[in-house]
Amino acid sequence: MRSNRYAMNVFAGAVATLAVGSRLVPGHAESGPVLRSAVAFVSARSDSSATSASSLGSASSMSSVASFTSRALSAFSTAVGPLSRTNALESAFRGYFAFKAAHPGEVKKPLLYFVDYGLSSTTPRGYVFDMQSLQVVDGPFMVAHGRGSSTSQYGVPTRFSNASGSNATSLGLYVAEGTYDFHGHSGGRAYSSVGMRLLGVSTGFNDNAFDRRVVAHGAPYVTADKAGRSEGCPAMEPARAARLLPKLAQGGMVFLFAPNDEWLQRDPWASSTSAASQSASSGA
Numbered sequence: 001m002r003s004n005r006y007a008m009n010v011f012a013g014a015v016a017t018l019a020v021g022s023r024l025v026p027g028h029a030e031s032g033p034v035l036r037s038a039v040a041f042v043s044a045r046s047d048s049s050a051t052s053a054s055s056l057g058s059a060s061s062m063s064s065v066a067s068f069t070s071r072a073l074s075a076f077s078t079a080v081g082p083l084s085r086t087n088a089l090e091s092a093f094r095g096y097f098a099f100k101a102a103h104p105g106e107v108k109k110p111l112l113y114f115v116d117y118g119l120s121s122t123t124p125r126g127y128v129f130d131m132q133s134l135q136v137v138d139g140p141f142m143v144a145h146g147r148g149s150s151t152s153q154y155g156v157p158t159r160f161s162n163a164s165g166s167n168a169t170s171l172g173l174y175v176a177e178g179t180y181d182f183h184g185h186s187g188g189r190a191y192s193s194v195g196m197r198l199l200g201v202s203t204g205f206n207d208n209a210f211d212r213r214v215v216a217h218g219a220p221y222v223t224a225d226k227a228g229r230s231e232g233c234p235a236m237e238p239a240r241a242a243r244l245l246p247k248l249a250q251g252g253m254v255f256l257f258a259p260n261d262e263w264l265q266r267d268p269w270a271s272s273t274s275a276a277s278q279s280a281s282s283g284a
Helices: 010-021 033-043 052-077 088-102 237-247 261-266 273-284
Strands: 111-116 126-130 136-139 172-186 187-198 215-217 251-255
Touching: 033 215, 052 088, 088 111, 088 172, 111 237, 126 237, 136 237, 172 237, 187 237, 187 261, 215 261
Parallel strands: 111 251
Antiparallel strands: 111 126, 126 136, 172 187, 172 251, 187 215
16 A cells, blocks of 8 residues: 655654654653664764665665664563564564654654564553653553454464455554544444554555454453454453553554564565665655
8 A cells, every 4th residue: 555655865754753753742851762863873974965865775774773673672671571472572663663764754653552463362462662762651461353363262363364354363564543433343232432543554464454444442352361352453451442542543553463474574564674675665
């Protein structure tokens, strides 16, 4: 769904967006470590206006994404519980910063909703990170996966799909869109909650999510100790959704991870080579 229509100076935009982000979330009156690093990085290269966009993308952009990813991993390494694979956070953070560098106008808020679907639905596997202050906003907490992703009500999802009608979870990176009044059914009873639309940007893996109406929302089948199955949505407890989703909406990001090698190798944002290439081509 994405094209290379975002021709812009990658780093000027990225730093500007980081600065704007510091004013969007309460309590961020001061520059965070990532913003200070970005300002120093770009200031040290004051002659960058004479540098071609392609060389910015292929050298400086890659270096910056790697630097930001390393800082975030250091900050969160002791704050996040056991994950299904050691590179789970690295993939999420690298994808986040690569997309932010390539499309700074899309990432209006410094929040990242991360889910490790390599863990079972009876294990807390969701987090919301503040990628500017490098703090955990919430988590770990229970998150649902699609009923098309597992054969049993509880367990570890093993099948992921981008196809309509699959009722499966779609892995990859998403931009958080607006909220709305969500209505669903569980156990034969109707319920209402806040919903947040998701725009999948991992081409081939989740870019059909918006048309499939895969959204983040609250659901009564997600409780403090287990999560039932959705129709592909990363649903959470209703009270948590009411608290978190309005903060994420209109410019936060979502990253749904699983230890799926085919996806990790081919997703344009999850793999290091692809993410750097995508960032470079988008900034050209």
